Amino acid sequence: MPPTTQTELPSQYNPADVEAAINQRWRDAGADHAEPTNPGPPYAIVIPPPNVTAALHLGHALNNTLQDVLIRHRRMCGDNAVWFPGTDHAGIATQTVVEKRLLMQEGKKRTDFERDAFVARVQAWKDEYEQIITSQLREMGCSCDWQRQAFTMDEPRAKAVREAFFRFFKDGLIYRGKYLVNWDPATQTALADDEVEMQDVDGNFYYMRYPLIGPPLSTGENYVTVATTRPETMLGDTAVAMHPDDPRAEELKDRMVLLPIVDREIPIVFDNYVTRPDPDSDDPKARMSSGFLKVTPAHDLNDWEIGLRHQLPIINVMAPDASISVDHGWPAGEKPLDNPDVKPLVGLSREDARKAIVIWFKDHGMMEEVKPYRHAVGHSYRSHVPIEPYYSDQWYLKVTDDRLRGAALRAMAPDQYAGSYKAADGIGGPGPDGEPRMPSAASYSGHLRFTPARYAKTFQTWHENIRDWCISRQLWWGHRIPVWSKTFNVPADQLDKQIGPQHTGETTQAYENDDGTFTVYWVMRDLKPDRIEAIESAGWAQDPDVLDTWFSSALWPMSTMGWPQDTPELETWNPTSVLCTAREIITLWVSRMVMFNLYFRGTLPFKDVFIHAMIQDGFGQKMSKSLGNGVDPFDIIHSHGADAMRFTLTSMTTHTQDVRMPVDIVDPHTGETVTPDFITTPGGHKVAAPTQNHSGKEMVSSFGLASGQAAPSDDAPLARNTSEKFDLGQRFANKMWNAVRFSLGNLTAEPGDGGARALPDRWVLSRLARTIADADAALGRYAFAEYATTLYDFFWRDLCDWYIEAIKPTVADNPDQQHVLATCIDASLRLLHPAMPFITERLWQGLGDAWPRRGVAGLALPPSELLMKAAWPDADAGLIDEDAERDFDMIQDVVGAVRELRQTHKVPPRQVIETTAKAPAAIAQKLLEYRSITCGLANTIGRGVGPDVDKPAAAAVAIVGAIEIYAHGIVDTDAERQRLTKRADELAKQIKNLEGRLANKAYVEKAPEKLVNETREQLTAAQREAKSVNDQLAAL
């Protein structure tokens, strides 16, 4: 560790000299580790596990800084505080990144590997990025309990996943269902909803005529016209739907149409979902609608739901690659290959099939109209091809069950629950028998509360509109579903005998197939090799799919603590204290953790949810890899230091929704910061134009490299990103560094006890006491910016600008004052430690060497090996000294007034001026008493203070309340006249305003008395000052 005396400290703070050594000290001391048996109230946070897809960016830095602020604060407060770190395997995202990399670097596709070999490659990627992420968190100073580091796919977590799956399955909450999934035909995998990107696409609305079977309508028409953007799916149509209130409905009751090309007879059904045509409507759908909707249950989610309501057949006409196929559910009875119109379509891509079908309708005179239409189409976030809703077998978790959804809604804090769901809906109220539904509200440990409160609505709305959760994914990277299946061709009553006995931790579900056979699904909680071998040799095969990545994330607050075992960790720390996350995953993650924790343990996973802002770039765009506007925390640590980054992020965290972070580039050779030019992409995004360094070479951001998005090349020097936003924290760190340098240089006496206090000492301790209270209150409300600015203002404005300046003339010879100084510095370092752990720890160690005992009556600052483990300051309210604050306010006003006079009259800084002050006796007495402070601060000789001082001619004058201050021999008459005139104008305006307010009868009668009195006092003061100013003007 570097030397600690003032003379040996450099005059500028260099984070690199300090951070690693301090980190090492914490680690050596095991300061971040906690055991459930430790004393103190439990306080726990589980990290939102970052995806191992890529290195952390600034959003993570923000997220983790805030958690660390909370953890360090509570740890210092004496709580048994623990922070569980870890990472998420991020199923599809990680698999995609690795697949891309393999294709780019080795020209290989996933299918070129055996499953195990491919998983091993992803595992290697995970190991690399888990390592990077861990070191990023460490370098940021995150005081995670690293002994407890977890990964969502390691063995303890896998165990938790299998337990949860088994219990849900056994309780009938996991079921096998056919459903439409978001299918990516290019990569042939199912995507989660959040993996689908909506893009506006220019397409067409096709109006196609389907012939009516039977007599024509009264209008003479013998067809109905359906409107669609997807003609090619008509091959799978099983109905035409119309609104029951449509005027044509009566006539079309019980009618059938003949599906063109296919010659399938399909019914007309009536469904409220259909939008009726209205050419004048604001709704583009109504303007485009023909009133008839083709229903293709296998290829459109809405149609699927209509199909369910009307028991329509489901006909899948596509292969997994989205080409037209008769082999994936087309009814064999239709003999499609014998149909000369269908046969040429088979094997065509969906795009070609669309063209062919459009031509067919045109050729047959059945294409009524084609209108251009721009609409949103889901695209794969991986391959960027349009998503195909695809009909397939999947596993579902019945989150709509009251035990999950209902429990989650009932766990909300009553004042944050908008209560639109009534008991009749099965949610948010008692069950039919009037009893609370399980788990009962009484079993919750408190309620779930969101900060800012508005996010409770997001949570609630999501739950109210939730659908059952498709938890299977056609991937290789993830928790393999612990289900084995086998099909039996036996009568139902013989099924049990055929299946055979099940061991503990095993259970089955049987489903009857269309052909009367049964498929049985066998779940195994414990993957014992001999059992697996036994059932596999009996013909059972394991499901090839894996679980949605959020399934294991949902268990995170439990699985990190050893669930399903009953561990002391769970007992002590679950529910955790707060979940700190961004709003984008309220639905995907927060909701599911709440449901799972309530279901398995009957408790909430956390009591508070704090949702912080999202960091956008300088143009209000979300930071993303594809835009290249992300910033690696390492870059900021490099350019500004970890503490500067943390402090700035903390002070940016208000309860707003977004914050902007303009991104600059650091030239790797010169170290200069370059603000790149920006260009607008066709998609309307602003991206950095290629930026060249001093030698004309294009610079590549290190974020892009760290995220595996760009390959390093010799020509592209590695550039770091930065942002001037972080200058704030850097300057503040430097200020702290130097204030402590000054203090160390002045703590020379034998330690006193701070017993004899001058005004500045009483004042600063009073301000400190208030600051402590404000900081505690702010952190308690998750008002991080308020916490940061409160301390910034105290340290910089009160302590440095006023207190230290005020004591400079006296501190060297005053041990008591030195003690107060040491105490204030100590307390400030403690208060700032959660936000700026490195520099505060470093300086605090130095302070300990110079002045071992700090603290005053009413403010204990007990010693500690490490600041990290030191006690949070707890100030007695008795330290608040109203008199001292009032007196010091006056001193500040007087000093300010003299400074203004000096500036206005252009008095050279070194020139000492003589002043006299005329003030009421009581104030004059105080001015005399505190004269040393004002002189020290304003380079002023105060003399002749008193009520009887003669008003001198030819002096500059400043008026502060009841005090008139005369500065002799410096008068610049013009400047003085100008200044006084301006002031007189201001006062006149103010007086008019105040008089107007008091003349308003309603104001005097209705406004609080205190306020009215205040106004009267203001008026009196203003009038007094105005008189004084006018007298002075006259004298000039």
Added chain:
RNA sequence: GGGCGAUUAGCUCAGUUGGCCAGAGCGCUUCGUUUACACCGAAGAUGUCGCAGGUUCGAGUCCUGCAUCGCCCACCA
């Protein structure tokens, strides 16, 4: 389509339950380095609080409408 947020100084943003003569940081102007810190200090300038109505003694703050920007969600007629 539904929901949420933002709009305050040149820039980035604070402004808790309505009581301001509207604040901070950066930037700008002037002055100042044998002084803890020039990553500093002092003084100063800069606002129709997006627009239009309304409630109120009093509105940046509450209500209504409008405009612009952004985010999240959503099911491709």
